[in-house]
Amino acid sequence: MSISxxxxxxxxxxxxxxxxxxxxxxxxxxxxxxxxxxxTEEKGRDKVVLKGYLKGKLKAExxxxxVKKYAESxxxxxxxxxxxxxxxxxxxxxDWSKKWRRTFKPxxxxxxxxxxPSWIKKRFPQKLVIxxxxxxxxxxxxxxxTRLCLKTMEKYLKTGDRVLxxxxxxxxxxIAAAKLGASYVLALDIDPDAVSNARENIKRNKVQKIxxxxxxxxxxxxxxxxxxxxxxxxxxxxIVKFFEGMSRVLKKGGIFILSGIQTEEKKExxxxxxxxxxxxxETLSEKGWVCFVVEKVK
Numbered sequence: 696m697s698i699s700x701x702x703x704x705x706x707x708x709x710x711x712x713x714x715x716x717x718x719x720x721x722x723x724x725x726x727x728x729x730x731x732x733x734x735t736e737e738k739g740r741d742k743v744v745l746k747g748y749l750k751g752k753l754k755a756e757x758x759x760x761x762v763k764k765y766a767e768s769x770x771x772x773x774x775x776x777x778x779x780x781x782x783x784x785x786x787x788x789x790d791w792s793k794k795w796r797r798t799f800k801p802x803x804x805x806x807x808x809x810x811x812p813s814w815i816k817k818r819f820p821q822k823l824v825i826x827x828x829x830x831x832x833x834x835x836x837x838x839x840x841t842r843l844c845l846k847t848m849e850k851y852l853k854t855g856d857r858v859l860x861x862x863x864x865x866x867x868x869x870i871a872a873a874k875l876g877a878s879y880v881l882a883l884d885i886d887p888d889a890v891s892n893a894r895e896n897i898k899r900n901k902v903q904k905i906x907x908x909x910x911x912x913x914x915x916x917x918x919x920x921x922x923x924x925x926x927x928x929x930x931x932x933x934i935v936k937f938f939e940g941m942s943r944v945l946k947k948g949g950i951f952i953l954s955g956i957q958t959e960e961k962k963e964x965x966x967x968x969x970x971x972x973x974x975x976x977e978t979l980s981e982k983g984w985v986c987f988v989v990e991k992v993k
Contacts, residue, residue: 707755711745712780715983716959718743719930724765728758737982755783802836804845810836813899823874825867826899840928840954843979843986844868847952848875848926856923866893868926873902880906913940926952931960945991954986961985
């Protein structure tokens with residue numbers, strides 16, 4: 696492993712370069728140890744870059760040690776040379792914002808949907824425009840998993856639908872649901888920073904009357920059969936974990952849009968859905984990621 700450390704303070708970026716097949720395992724490790732989600736970038740054909748962000752250098756150094764030990768345990772288990780390169784860089788939160796302002800440009804997700812940074816004044820007539828101010832929360836429309844959700848929501852969300860957005864992050868999917876015609880959106884996230892960022896983005900897009908944003912996750916307080924459509928851009932592990940809860944609050948005939956699943960996990964998830972006796976309506980793929988559209992039939 697190689698380590699490089701920057702000079703700024705406030706946040707530490709931990710960057711892992713590893714095989715695509717290892718990305719979920721190490722992505723979960725980042726989240727479980729305090730990262731505000733993680734971003735995946737393509738690096739060639741078989742490798743990816745995972746980027747997570749932590750407050751405080753000591754936490755990042757502790758996580759670095761866990762990454763090393765985890766990689767070593769996998770090597771012993773698989774008896775293969777599992778290579779994970781790690782870089783730590785200390786950054787200020789304002790430097791993060793400057794970085795995004797340099798790299799985040801308007802994104803045409805579909806012929807109709809455009810995701811636009813709040814500081815760019817260009818207008819997009821006759822388009823459904825989502826304005827975002829990216830911070831430490833995941834979701835700007837740049838990542839394949841987010842784009843796949845937006846594309847499928849445009850196709851399956853009907854005017855007047857009640858929508859659940861589980862793991863809302865920056866709020867981008869909840870905002871899209873509201874602008875696509877949902878009558879009510881419940882947006883949930885367990886990360887206070889994500890909820891704060893989502894609240895700002897929801898207000899910026901003037902859809903706060905439609906979106907009910909809450910800190911937390913699914914609970915028994917949410918009545919059965921409450922929603923027509925559920926969207927969850929999570930990991931495979933999280934989707935499996937929360938599937939029963941999502942199914943309980945979804946109406947019969949309701950639609951699941953489930954993203955964050957890697958191509959090599961596709962067959963496993965197809966078997967999972969078959970065991971749940973739901974109807975797999977469609978799958979969409981992009982750059983190694985798969986989005987499932989599933990209907991609740993019972």
